[in-house]
Amino acid sequence: MxxxxxxxxxxxxxxxxxxxxxxxxxxxxxxxxxxxxxxxxxxxxxxxxxxxxxxxxxFAECLPEGLGLAAAAARGVVPAALPSAHGLDGIEDRVRAGERVVLDADVDPAQLAAELTRLAGEVGGPAVARCIPVLVGGTATRNTDDTTLAALAAVGTVILLRPLVDDLAGTDIVRIAASGVALAASTRVGDEVRPWDALRALTSVEGGRGLSPRAAFTATTRGARRAAGARDGTAxxxxxxxxxxxxxxxxxxxxxxxxxxxxxxxxxxxxxxxxxxxxxxxxxxxxxxxxxxxxxxxxxx
Structure with missing residues (x-):
């Protein structure tokens, strides 16, 4: 070529x-x-x-199901497919099989942290981290305490923010990022992608602390690739x-x-x-x- x-x-x-x-x-x-x-x-x-x-x-969109690829490409967005989300049921089997772990938005972060910590003690932290646990938006951004965040970070958890879907008002995203938890972000709302609006939402959280534009961009590019399974740190x-x-x-x-x-x-x-x-x-x-x-x-x- x-x-x-x-x-x-x-x-x-x-x-x-x-x-x-x-x-x-x-x-x-x-x-x-x-x-x-x-x-x-x-x-x-x-x-x-x-x-x-x-x-x-x-920009990489890791919630691409039903997304019009041509329309996404016209906005500078490419798909980075994330496996279907699930609840806590069956998480042990997935981890032991080395499969991806993607949790629904309504999963309690504290319960997830406790379960992943237990599994890390049994199969090893690296084995859990290789599953790249992803917690999709929702409760992950609301009132999660520092102890829970530290436990999630210890096993390589990624929190996938949905700035155009979830209400981030009052959220201290800077605190979440500082905990060591990896951040990814979706640019999607409904059946369309609006990447620049997603960046604006991440950087201007009402009553909270939003990300810098550079950090927000990283969440929608490298972070989204990480959530979709990239492990090399450079994708x-x-x-x-x-x-x-x-x-x-x-x-x-x-x-x-x-x-x-x-x-x-x-x-x-x-x-x-x-x-x-x-x-x-x-x-x-x-x-x-x-x-x-x-x-x-x-x-x-």
Whole structure:
């Protein structure tokens, strides 16, 4: 497959905070950095001018049942299928068989924590963590105490937030994240996906503490991939060696949001060290392209 070198943009990648270019080949990201060395590193690559666009991992939706894939792709969202949810009944059999554990929204987090802790004592914590327990929204975000959160974190639990479905008013999502529990987030409401509205909901929790835009974006990309079963820690990022699944967005000036007590302030100061993001107080960025494994969405190799 032909190598592609895209330059002249703004690239969100762990490889470089100031990346303006990236290259992909055979469906994988192979490099990200500044424009200057790209042509020498990839002399035979097909060139793409990003025209200042922002390139970032595609949003991943792990509740894809009944989702129109073409409509999702048009919003920069790709499916990352999560197994069907279930209750606490049968969880022991699933763990002992090494199967995925996905819990319904009405499961009591304290009961789940107690059961997973018991199983960890019998089969080992790593065996439970390999099942990537996922607790879907609902009660997981309401009044879960620190002891329960710590117990869930100890066995690798992921809490899947549904910001466009569940009432997050008064929720301290920052406290949940600080407990060590991995966070994922759905961009879905009904039969459609609204990724930028999901980010706004996660960052502006009424009466509570929402996530930073960067953390919210991570929950809808890398976090969603984790919930769907990825274990390598890099899925859902533009790290060299990962699938070239990313979106290209036309957006205005990127900004950094930093918390100042209870107030969030937007800044463009590069000294913050935080990767800049599209300003969520403005209009939605416009999707220019979506690539899945290096190919335009909807095509196959």
């Amino acid at each position: 032909t190598a592609f070198l895209a330059t002249g943009g703004r690239v969100l990648t762990p490889a470089s905070r100031d990346a303006t270019a990236l290259a992909h080949e055979n469906g994988l990201i192979v490099w990200a950095g500044s424009d200057a060395p790209g042509p020498a590193l990839f002399p035979g690559a097909e060139r793409v001018d990003l025209e200042g666009d922002w390139v970032a991992p595609a 859902g990022t533009l790290t060299p060696g990962t699938p070239a699944t990313f979106a290209r967005w036309q957006t205005g000036e990127l900004a950094v949001v930093a918390a100042d007590d209870a107030v969030q302030r937007w800044s463009t100061d590069p000294r913050s060290g935080v990767p800049p993001m599209p300003d969520l107080t403005g209009p939605d960025p416009v999707l220019r392209a979506l690539l899945v494994d290096g190919l335009p969405a909807g095509t196959t190799a």
